[in-house]
Amino acid sequence: MKLSRLNQISLAVLLLLALVPMQSFVYDLFMMKVFCFAIFAASLNLLLGFTGLLSFGHAAFFGTGAYVCAHAMKEWGVTPEIGVLLGFFASIALGYVFGALAIRRQGIYFAMITLALAQVVYFIATQVPFTKGEDGIQGVPRGVFLGIFDLSPSTSMYYFALAVFALAFFFIQRIVHSPFGQVLKSIRENEPRAISLGYNVDRYKLIAFTLSAGLAGLGGALKSLVLQLASLGDVFWHTSGEAVLMTILGGIGTFWGPIAGAAVIVNLQNYLANLGGWSTIATGFIFVVCVLAFRRGIVGEIAHRFKVTL
Amino acid sequence: MFELLGITPQALTSQVLIGLINGSFYALLSLGLAVIFGLLNVINFTHGAQYMLGAMFTWIGLTQLGGWLDMPEFQLNYFVALLVAPLLVGLLSIVLEKTMLKRLYHLDHLYGLLLTFGLALILEGLFRHWFGVLGNSYPVPEVLEGGLRVSGLFLPYYRLWVVALALIVCFATWYFIERTKLGSLLRAGTENPRLLQALGVNVPLIITLTYGAGCALAAFAGVMAAPVYQVTAVMGSNLIIVVFAVVVIGGMGSIAGAIVTGLGLGVVEGLTKVFYPQASSVSIFVIMILVLLVKPAGLFGRTR
Amino acid sequence: MKKSLIAQLVAASLVAASAFTGVAQAQAISDNEVRIGVLTDLSGIYSGIEGPGAVLAAQMAVKDFGGKVLGKNIVITSADTQSKADLSASKAREMFEKDKVDMIVGNVSSASALAALEVSEQFKKPAIVTGAASVTITNEKCTPYSVHYVYDTYALARGTGQAVIDMGKKNWFFLTADYAFGHTLERDTTAVINGGGGKVVGGVKHPINTNDFSSFLAQAQASKSDVIALANAGGDTIASVKQAAELGLIGGKQMVVPLLIFTSDIQALGLKTAQGMLFTDGWYWDYNDANRKFAQRFMKEFKGVAPTSVQAGVYSATMQYLKAVESAKSDDGDAVMKRLKSVEINDGLFKGKIRADGKFEHDMYVLQVKTPTESKDKNDLAKVVKVFAAKDATVPLKDSKCKLVAGK
Numbered sequence A: 001m002k003l004s005r006l007n008q009i010s011l012a013v014l015l016l017l018a019l020v021p022m023q024s025f026v027y028d029l030f031m032m033k034v035f036c037f038a039i040f041a042a043s044l045n046l047l048l049g050f051t052g053l054l055s056f057g058h059a060a061f062f063g064t065g066a067y068v069c070a071h072a073m074k075e076w077g078v079t080p081e082i083g084v085l086l087g088f089f090a091s092i093a094l095g096y097v098f099g100a101l102a103i104r105r106q107g108i109y110f111a112m113i114t115l116a117l118a119q120v121v122y123f124i125a126t127q128v129p130f131t132k133g134e135d136g137i138q139g140v141p142r143g144v145f146l147g148i149f150d151l152s153p154s155t156s157m158y159y160f161a162l163a164v165f166a167l168a169f170f171f172i173q174r175i176v177h178s179p180f181g182q183v184l185k186s187i188r189e190n191e192p193r194a195i196s197l198g199y200n201v202d203r204y205k206l207i208a209f210t211l212s213a214g215l216a217g218l219g220g221a222l223k224s225l226v227l228q229l230a231s232l233g234d235v236f237w238h239t240s241g242e243a244v245l246m247t248i249l250g251g252i253g254t255f256w257g258p259i260a261g262a263a264v265i266v267n268l269q270n271y272l273a274n275l276g277g278w279s280t281i282a283t284g285f286i287f288v289v290c291v292l293a294f295r296r297g298i299v300g301e302i303a304h305r306f307k308v309t310l
Numbered sequence B: 001m002f003e004l005l006g007i008t009p010q011a012l013t014s015q016v017l018i019g020l021i022n023g024s025f026y027a028l029l030s031l032g033l034a035v036i037f038g039l040l041n042v043i044n045f046t047h048g049a050q051y052m053l054g055a056m057f058t059w060i061g062l063t064q065l066g067g068w069l070d071m072p073e074f075q076l077n078y079f080v081a082l083l084v085a086p087l088l089v090g091l092l093s094i095v096l097e098k099t100m101l102k103r104l105y106h107l108d109h110l111y112g113l114l115l116t117f118g119l120a121l122i123l124e125g126l127f128r129h130w131f132g133v134l135g136n137s138y139p140v141p142e143v144l145e146g147g148l149r150v151s152g153l154f155l156p157y158y159r160l161w162v163v164a165l166a167l168i169v170c171f172a173t174w175y176f177i178e179r180t181k182l183g184s185l186l187r188a189g190t191e192n193p194r195l196l197q198a199l200g201v202n203v204p205l206i207i208t209l210t211y212g213a214g215c216a217l218a219a220f221a222g223v224m225a226a227p228v229y230q231v232t233a234v235m236g237s238n239l240i241i242v243v244f245a246v247v248v249i250g251g252m253g254s255i256a257g258a259i260v261t262g263l264g265l266g267v268v269e270g271l272t273k274v275f276y277p278q279a280s281s282v283s284i285f286v287i288m289i290l291v292l293l294v295k296p297a298g299l300f301g302r303t304r
Numbered sequence C: 001m002k003k004s005l006i007a008q009l010v011a012a013s014l015v016a017a018s019a020f021t022g023v024a025q026a027q028a029i030s031d032n033e034v035r036i037g038v039l040t041d042l043s044g045i046y047s048g049i050e051g052p053g054a055v056l057a058a059q060m061a062v063k064d065f066g067g068k069v070l071g072k073n074i075v076i077t078s079a080d081t082q083s084k085a086d087l088s089a090s091k092a093r094e095m096f097e098k099d100k101v102d103m104i105v106g107n108v109s110s111a112s113a114l115a116a117l118e119v120s121e122q123f124k125k126p127a128i129v130t131g132a133a134s135v136t137i138t139n140e141k142c143t144p145y146s147v148h149y150v151y152d153t154y155a156l157a158r159g160t161g162q163a164v165i166d167m168g169k170k171n172w173f174f175l176t177a178d179y180a181f182g183h184t185l186e187r188d189t190t191a192v193i194n195g196g197g198g199k200v201v202g203g204v205k206h207p208i209n210t211n212d213f214s215s216f217l218a219q220a221q222a223s224k225s226d227v228i229a230l231a232n233a234g235g236d237t238i239a240s241v242k243q244a245a246e247l248g249l250i251g252g253k254q255m256v257v258p259l260l261i262f263t264s265d266i267q268a269l270g271l272k273t274a275q276g277m278l279f280t281d282g283w284y285w286d287y288n289d290a291n292r293k294f295a296q297r298f299m300k301e302f303k304g305v306a307p308t309s310v311q312a313g314v315y316s317a318t319m320q321y322l323k324a325v326e327s328a329k330s331d332d333g334d335a336v337m338k339r340l341k342s343v344e345i346n347d348g349l350f351k352g353k354i355r356a357d358g359k360f361e362h363d364m365y366v367l368q369v370k371t372p373t374e375s376k377d378k379n380d381l382a383k384v385v386k387v388f389a390a391k392d393a394t395v396p397l398k399d400s401k402c403k404l405v406a407g408k
Helices: A005-018 A028-048 A059-076 A080-102 A108-126 A154-178 A179-189 A191-196 A203-225 A237-250 A256-277 A278-292 A297-306 B008-039 B045-069 B078-099 B111-132 B157-179 B182-191 B195-198 B203-224 B235-249 B255-275 B277-294 C002-020 C050-063 C085-098 C110-123 C153-166 C180-196 C214-222 C236-244 C263-269 C287-299 C307-328 C333-339
Strands: B146-152 B153-156 C033-038 C072-080 C102-105 C126-127 C146-148 C171-177 C199-206 C226-232 C253-260 C276-280 C344-346 C351-354 C359-362 C364-369 C383-387
Touching: A005 B235, A028 A154, A028 A203, A028 A237, A028 C085, A028 C287, A059 A080, A059 A108, A059 A203, A059 A237, A080 A108, A080 A203, A080 C072, A080 C199, A108 A237, A108 B111, A108 B235, A154 A179, A154 A203, A179 A191, A179 A203, A191 C153, A237 A256, A237 A297, A237 B111, A256 A297, A278 B111, A278 C033, A297 B008, A297 C126, B008 B153, B008 B157, B008 B203, B008 B235, B008 B255, B008 C214, B008 C351, B045 B078, B045 B111, B045 B203, B045 B235, B111 B235, B111 C110, B153 B157, B153 C171, B153 C214, B157 B182, B157 B255, B157 B277, B182 B203, B182 C287, B195 B203, B195 C085, B203 B235, B235 B277, B235 C333, B235 C383, B255 B277, B255 C214, B277 C146, B277 C199, C033 C050, C033 C085, C033 C307, C050 C072, C050 C102, C050 C287, C050 C307, C085 C110, C085 C359, C102 C226, C102 C307, C110 C146, C126 C276, C153 C180, C153 C253, C153 C276, C153 C364, C153 C383, C171 C180, C180 C199, C180 C226, C214 C236, C236 C253, C236 C263, C253 C344, C307 C333
Parallel strands: C033 C072, C033 C102, C102 C126, C126 C146, C171 C199, C171 C226, C226 C253
Antiparallel strands: B146 B153, C276 C364, C344 C351, C351 C359, C364 C383
C-alpha cells in the first residue's frame, strides 16, 4: 500500500513519539500535555484553517470536555475511554447550540458571539456545584482502560494519550479529504460562489463548528485524565487565546501545525515561567513576529520550502 | 416608602447614578476603539495596554520621574498628565502603526487583531516585569478631593469630574467625526481611500494620525482611571473584553453607538449588582448575545 | 532505505535509554541529595505574598542549616504556578516524578495547593502549604503528607472577627468574593459574630476580579452596619479598600475590615489609604527581636522589603523539614512526616506544634495598620494589638473533619 508523502511523514512522527517513554530527555507528562493542546489547536485549525471561521470561545468546549470527563471518572467511576467519549459528546452538544446561535453572523461578530457565549459558560462553571468552583475537580482517577490496562502509571497513560491524539489527527484528515471537506474549503475561499453553486453554506458551517467543538472537548477530556484535574482555567478566555496562538504559530491550514504550535507554546511556558513576566513578553513577541513575517507558521513555512503538504 | 424587590427607590436611584458614572467611563474607553475600527477597520486589541500606559505614565510622572532625573522635587501633576500621557501614548502608537500595523492593511482583519493582541501582551509583560503585579496607588488630586452627600449617597467630586470630562470628550469626538469637514474627510478616507488620494489628500498620514488619536483616547481614559483604580500592569487586560463588548453591541462602525452603549451598559451592570450581583461581570456578555441575535451588526451598526 | 533508517533510530534510542535509566539504589537519602521544591506563584497575581521572596527564604534556611544534612547536599528548585491549578498539578508532578524532589513547600492559592497535595499523596512525599488559606487543607482534603503552616480562614475569622466584636461593633455587612474561599471566610466569621452576640445585617457577593466596587460599597453604606467586612483577597481586597477610601468610608462611622490582607497588599495600597485597619496574620516582622533579625537579613537580599508572614513561614517550614530529616536519618516521606508531627517547634519565628491533621498550631496576631505619621520607614506598616493563643486560633482537633483524626 503506497502511502502519500503526508502519511509517510505522519507515521514516522508517530513512531518517534511512541519512543518518548523510553528516554529521559523529553519528559512524558510534558508530551502528554502537548497532545491535549495539540488536539485543541487542531480543532481550531479545522475551523479557521479549513473553514475560515475564527472562534474566540473554544475554551468553553475544552473546559466542558474536561469537566464532564472528570466528573464521570470521579463520581460515576467509568473507564477512561467512556470518560473521554462523554466529554467529546458533551462538547458536540454544546457546540451545536453555540453554532446555531453564532453561525449567521460574520467575521468579527461571529468571533465576539463565541467569546460572549464562552463567558456565559465560564460564569455557569463558577456557579454550578459539580465543577467545585475555584478548587476544580481534583484527584480525577485515570481509570482502567477497557477494564484491563491501568492508566495510573505514566507510561500507560502516555500510550493512551498518544492513541487518542493519533485518532483525532486521522479523524481530521478524513474530514478534510472528504467531499464535505472540499465544500468547507470552497466556503473559506469564496463563500458567495459556494452559495451560488447551491450549497447550504450555513449548514456546512454548523457541522464544521460542531465537529470542531467536539474535538476541542476531546482535548479537554484527555487533559483532565493526564493532569487529573479540571479547573476554571480551562474555560477562561485566555485559554481560547492560547489555542489561537498555537494554531497560528504552527500554521493555519496545515496538519502538523497544531502539534508544532502546541509543543512550542507549552515548552515556552514551562521554561520561561520561572523568569517572571518574560513568559507573557515572549508569547506576545512570537505573536508579533508570526503575524508580520511568518504568516504561514512553522509547519507552513517548512511545507512551503519543501513543497510538500504537511 | 414602597420597596421594589427589596430595594428602596432611594437606593435604586443611587445605584443608577453609580451605573451612569461607570457607564461614562466605559463610553470614554470604548470611544478610541470605535474610532479606530470605524475609520480604519482595524481591531485594536492593544487598547487595554494603551489605557494602562496612560495610567502608568501618570503614576510615573508623579512618583518616579523625579528620581530618574535626579530632581527629587520634580513632579508632573495630574492635570499635566491629562495632556502629556495621551500625547506620549499617541506618539508611541504612531510608531507602532508606521512600523508594523501598516503592513497588514491589505490582509484579513484577523492579522491586525493578532498583531495588536501580541503587542498588548508585550507591553503588559514589560510593565509587569518592571513594576510588579500588585501595582501602585495614585492619589486623587487635592483640588478634587471630597464629595457631596446626595440623599445618603456620597458622590466623590472626582467621579463627577470624570463624568463631566468623559461626556465632553465623547461629544466632542462624535461631533468632530460626524459633523465637521475634517471628520468627513476621515470618513471618506475609509470608504474610498484611492479616490481621496487621487484628490490629493495624504491618506496614509490621515490613517496614522487617526490611529494615534484613538490610542491617545485610550490613554486619556487611563489617566482618569489612575486615582480610582489601582495602577497595575494588568488593569487593561481586565477591562479589554468588556470594552470590546461595548463597541460590538453599539455597532462597530458607530461612535454614537459606543457612547450610548457604554452608558447603557454601566446602568445595566449597576442594576445587576443590586439584584443579582454574582452575575454582574457576565451581564454584559448576555446582553451582547441578545443584541447580536436581533441586530447582527449591533445597535447602531452599519453592515459593511 | 527508509526502513533501515527507522531501525537505526530505534536501536539508538534503546541504547540511549539504557544509559539514562540508572539502577535504583536503596539509600537513607534518596538520590544522594535532599531536594526541596518551592512551588509558588512567581509572576502572577499572588506573587507578592510568597513568590521570589519564598525562594530566598528557603535558601536562607538551607544556608542557616549548614548546607548539608546527614552529609548530603541540599538542593533547592523552584517553579512558577502563576496560581493556576493546572500548572501546579503538572509542576508538582514534574518535581516529584522527574526531578525526584523530596519535599514541596509553598503554594499560595487554595486550588493550586489542593492540586499539589493530590500529587504529593500519590508520591508519598511531604507538601507544606504556606500561602493558601482554605481550612479544607487540614479538614476534608487532608492527606498523610500535607502540612498547613502559616494561617487559615478559621484563624482569620477568629482573630479579626473576635477583635472587632470585642470593640462593640455588633452589626456586620459582608462584601464577599463569590468563590469557595470567600464563602468559607464569610461563614467562619459569621459563626464568630453570632457567638459574640452580633448580627449579620446584610451582604453582597461579587465576582472575583471585579474592577469597580462603588455599587457594592454603596449598598454596604445603605445598610448602616457598624462593620463592612471584606471577605475577599488579593486584587479584590486592594480595589475594595481603595474605593472605600475614595467614598470616605475609611475612618468613618462604618469600620472597614479586610479579613485577609498581607503586608505586601498594604504596601501597594499605601498607609494613607489603609491606615487604622485591623487584620490578622500569622507572623509580623517587627514583633520581637528574633523576627526583626530575620527580617533585616531578608531585606538585605530583597531590595529592602520586609518579609511577609508567608515568606517567614517558608523559612521556618524548610528549617523544620531539614531538622526532621536529620533526626529521622532519612528523607523517606513517612518517616519525616512522623517526626514533623511529633516535635515542639520553636525556631524563634514560630512556636507551636504540627498536629495529626497536619495543621501547625501556633499563635496568631491581630494587627492594626499604622497612620502615615506613626510610620518611620517604608516597612513600618503595622503594630500588633493582640496576640491570640494557638488553641483559640485553630479548629479544635475533635471537630476536625480530617480522615486521619476523625472519630478519635
